[in-house]
Amino acid sequence: MKQLESLRTFLREAPWHFWTTQLIAVMQIELKKNFLRRRSIWIYLVALAPVLLIGAHAIDSPMGRRCNIEEDTRILAGIFQLFYLRLGIFFGCMGLFTWLFRGEIVEKSLHYYFLAPVRRELLVVGKYLAGMMTAVFFFGLSIFLSFALMYGHFGPAGKAYVFSGPGLGQLMSYMGVTVLACVGYGSLFVALSLVIKNPILPGAAVLVWETFHPVFPSMLQKLSIMFYLRQLCPVPLQPEGLLALFTVIAEPVSPWLAVPGLLVLSTAILVFACMRIRKMEISYLAD
Amino acid sequence: MTTNNRIVFENVSKFYGEVLGVNRVNLSVPSGVTSLVGPNGSGKTTLMNLMTGLARPTQGSISVLGLSVDDPEELFRRVGYCTQFDSFPKGVTGYEFVYQSLKLRGIATNDAHRLAKEAIDRVNLWEVAHRKVAGYSKGMRQRIRLAQSIAHHPTVLVLDEPLNGLDPMARAESIALFEALGKEGLHVIISSHVLHEVDKISDQVVLMSYGYVIAEGEIHGVRNEVKEHPMQILVRCSQPNLLASRLFSQDHVVEAKLNHDGQGVLVRTLDAGEFYLLLNRVVLEEDIALEAVAPADDDVNSLYQYLIGGGGKV
Numbered sequence: 001m002k003q004l005e006s007l008r009t010f011l012r013e014a015p016w017h018f019w020t021t022q023l024i025a026v027m028q029i030e031l032k033k034n035f036l037r038r039r040s041i042w043i044y045l046v047a048l049a050p051v052l053l054i055g056a057h058a059i060d061s062p063m064g065r066r067c068n069i070e071e072d073t074r075i076l077a078g079i080f081q082l083f084y085l086r087l088g089i090f091f092g093c094m095g096l097f098t099w100l101f102r103g104e105i106v107e108k109s110l111h112y113y114f115l116a117p118v119r120r121e122l123l124v125v126g127k128y129l130a131g132m133m134t135a136v137f138f139f140g141l142s143i144f145l146s147f148a149l150m151y152g153h154f155g156p157a158g159k160a161y162v163f164s165g166p167g168l169g170q171l172m173s174y175m176g177v178t179v180l181a182c183v184g185y186g187s188l189f190v191a192l193s194l195v196i197k198n199p200i201l202p203g204a205a206v207l208v209w210e211t212f213h214p215v216f217p218s219m220l221q222k223l224s225i226m227f228y229l230r231q232l233c234p235v236p237l238q239p240e241g242l243l244a245l246f247t248v249i250a251e252p253v254s255p256w257l258a259v260p261g262l263l264v265l266s267t268a269i270l271v272f273a274c275m276r277i278r279k280m281e282i283s284y285l286a287d
Numbered sequence: 288m289t290t291n292n293r294i295v296f297e298n299v300s301k302f303y304g305e306v307l308g309v310n311r312v313n314l315s316v317p318s319g320v321t322s323l324v325g326p327n328g329s330g331k332t333t334l335m336n337l338m339t340g341l342a343r344p345t346q347g348s349i350s351v352l353g354l355s356v357d358d359p360e361e362l363f364r365r366v367g368y369c370t371q372f373d374s375f376p377k378g379v380t381g382y383e384f385v386y387q388s389l390k391l392r393g394i395a396t397n398d399a400h401r402l403a404k405e406a407i408d409r410v411n412l413w414e415v416a417h418r419k420v421a422g423y424s425k426g427m428r429q430r431i432r433l434a435q436s437i438a439h440h441p442t443v444l445v446l447d448e449p450l451n452g453l454d455p456m457a458r459a460e461s462i463a464l465f466e467a468l469g470k471e472g473l474h475v476i477i478s479s480h481v482l483h484e485v486d487k488i489s490d491q492v493v494l495m496s497y498g499y500v501i502a503e504g505e506i507h508g509v510r511n512e513v514k515e516h517p518m519q520i521l522v523r524c525s526q527p528n529l530l531a532s533r534l535f536s537q538d539h540v541v542e543a544k545l546n547h548d549g550q551g552v553l554v555r556t557l558d559a560g561e562f563y564l565l566l567n568r569v570v571l572e573e574d575i576a577l578e579a580v581a582p583a584d585d586d587v588n589s590l591y592q593y594l595i596g597g598g599g600k601v
Contacts, residue, residue: 018393025390029376037377108374111341112435115370116391117363282341283303 022118026126027133034096034134039103043092047142050079050088054146058153069154069161073170076150077235080143080174085229089139089181090207096135097189098199100127101277111282121274128190128270135182143178147171166234173234180232180262184225187266191273194280228262231255291353293317294338294443294474299347301333307498308333308342314493314503316476320469322485323478324591325495331478332371334495335445338476339368351443352474364392367441369432371448375420381407381431382416388435406438407431411460425452433461443474450479462488486587496595510585511559516593517541518559519583522566523551525576533569537561553583 034040054076061067104110113123151158151167161167188206189199196202213224221227231253253261294316301308309330323331336342337349340356354362375384385406389399407416410430415423420431429452437444446465450458466488469475479485492509494502502509510518523546524530531543531552539562542555556562559582570577584593 021393022391025387025393028390029387033377107377108372109376111370111372112376112388113391114341114359115339115363115366115368116388117360117393118391119360279343281343282336 019119019122023122023126023129026113026118026123027130030100030127030130031133033103034130039095039099040134043095043138046088046092047138050083051142051145051149054079054149058149062153063155069151069157072150072154073235074237076146077233077237079146080177081230081233081237084139084143084178085181085226085233086211088142089135089178090185090210092139093131093135093182093185094189094199094203097128097131097186098193098203100131100190100193102193102197102199114280114282120277120280124190124270124274124277128186128273131190132182132186135186136179139178139182140175143174144171147174170234173232177229177232180259181225181229183266184229184262187269187273188225191269191276194273194276222261223265225262225265228253228258228265231258294352294476295350296334296337297348299337299344299349301330301337301342302345309337309495309498309500312347312500314500316474316491316493318469318472318474319490320465320475320477320485320488321491321493322489322587323476323493323495324482324485324587324595326595328497329495329595330498331495332447333498334493335368335370335447335476335478339363339366339445341368341370364439365442366445367436367439367443368445369436369447369449371451373425373428375428378419378421380417380419381412381423381427381434384420384431385435385438389438392439394439402438402440406434409437409464410434411457426454426457429453430457430461433464437468441473443476444468445476447478448480449477450484458484482588482591483586489587492587492590494590494594501594502590506587506590507582507585509590510582513590513593514557516584517555517557518562518585519589520554520556520559520562520580521546521551521583522554522580523578524570525578526573527552529573530569530575533573534562534565537565550578 057067101110104113114120147167147170151162154161158167162171189203192199192202192206210224210226213221213227216224232255294314296312296314299312300310307330312330312334323334325331333342337344338351338356340359340362349356351362352365354365356362376387379387382403385403386399389402390396394402404413404416407413410433412427412430412434415427420428423431429449433446433449436446444465449461449465453461462484465475465477469488469490477485477489486506489506491504492502492506493500494509502512522530527545527550531545531554534540534552534554535543539558540554540556542553544553544555545551546553554562563580566580569575
């Protein structure tokens with residue numbers, strides 16, 4: 001009861017306006033870095049690759065002459081689940097979010113943040129939000145373009161599918177899942193970068209975990225980000241052969257549980273990151 | 288003695304794994320210019336990192352003007368730290384570097400622009416402020432970091448080797464700036480190897496060796512405590528030979544050496560107080576015209592040599 005009261009006092013008296021100003025300053029600095037640095041080029045390329053592929057397909061069969069909407073819908077669903085979620089967004093977030101702090105340590109510039117009157121938790125949140133906006137921009141735009149190209153080349157039939165059929169709803173779902181994937185993987189990789197110096201090995205371990213989580217016990221599956229994301233994909237993939245490992249949903253969960261479940265998991269990881277950064281020291285020599 | 292206007296270390300130790308950073312440090316630093324002096328690896332930077340929260344003590348506690356170093360929000364409104372890391376966020380101009388740090392402090396845009404310009408002007412770098420930091424010389428980078436650390440008008444300014452890489456003109460300007468800041472009532476903590484230069488402006492000195500504070504306080508006071516090394520006093524006068532012969536007969540005078548220009552005597556004495564009384568008496572009795580009397584080893588460099596060994600780099 002006493003703790004609740006002190007929390008209430010803290011929330012009432014906290015300098016929210018000041019923190020917001022600082023948060024915006026952190027995000028402005030980080031967004032500029034994320035979009036303009038040379039390291040981001042490969043994220044641009046990863047995001048662009050499926051667009052180019054689908055663009056080539058659209059040119060190859062104008063007005064849907066050599067394909068049909070149902071088949072292309074399944075292909076798009078496959079590209080989304082197997083490329084975007086498992087590779088593009090995963091590695092994009094890994095590169096982007098692990099570099100938010102590791103990059104500063106490698107470039108020996110993190111102390112400038114630590115020497116400013118900014119709460120370190122606020123620094124984590126600011127960097128995380130900037131990373132998320134960047135990732136959502138890259139991959140959201142990529143998915144939007146892929147979707148537009150995939151249905152655009154069907155002409156009026158494609159237009160009807162999007163605006164009078166299930167197309168627009170599917171696009172919204174893809175966008176939503178993309179945002180949630182960035183939320184989940186972003187928090188995970190920010191936290192990892194504060195714990196481990198080289199993110200490659202733990203990144204590989206996370207990839208294995210995310211890939212093979214369907215074979216784990218039910219409780220452990222809920223600690224996987226992919227577990228929630230798969231439930232929210234608008235077009236299910238057919239469980240065929242080895243791909244069944246990626247496509248089968250052994251334990252379906254309602255979106256009303258999947259979205260809050262993922263948000264709770266991401267928040268818990270971010271809270272851990274905030275606790276971690278409070279104890280962080282600057283010793284670039286050791287890095 | 289209130290701790291609200293001092294920087295206080297209470298039994299502070301810091302170990303990096305098994306490597307000693309500093310050990311059992313007890314300090315109470317008042318306002319004015321304080322020099323941290325010691326050879327490489329003596330713990331100067333560790334001490335500065337500890338007082339700014341970049342490193343956490345393994346043991347003990349630190350407060351800066353009564354504030355905990357665990358509270359960056361309060362602490363860094365009043366503290367500026369110019370580290371010796373010669374690195375910057377990528378792609379920034381000098382101006383952006385200072386301006387961004389002010390924005391991070393939650394300062395309004397117009398004020399941030401004004402303060403950035405003021406600070407860059409103060410380190411004489413305005414002409415190149417809009418050039419990328421990556422193209423700056425080492426001295427310019429040093430000065431832009433100094434500008435960044437003073438831009439928000441701190442009460443405590445911590446400067447780790449601030450004279451490194453500066454040409455003589457820039458050094459003189461920086462030293463004048465530190466002196467002015469000290470006189471404005473700031474706590475200015477400087478670590479430097481350029482002993483004869485920091486000596487001119489230091490009010491206090493902290494001598495460090497192998498992670499231990501071996502002496503601290505006002506320079507003259509610390510010098511008086513070093514009993515095993517007789518005090519050196521240079522007396523410039525009209526009859527140095529006569530003065531030397533009269534002084535040398537006293538027990539507390541260990542050595543009386545004629546100066547190389549023949550216009551003075553360098554005296555080494557075990558008791559400076561007794562020496563000054565004796566000097567007054569001899570001058571009156573022998574009618575000697577005194578030009579100047581000044582301690583010759585009452586400075587940081589001499590203290591460094593006596594207590595640590597070796598000499599300060601010039």
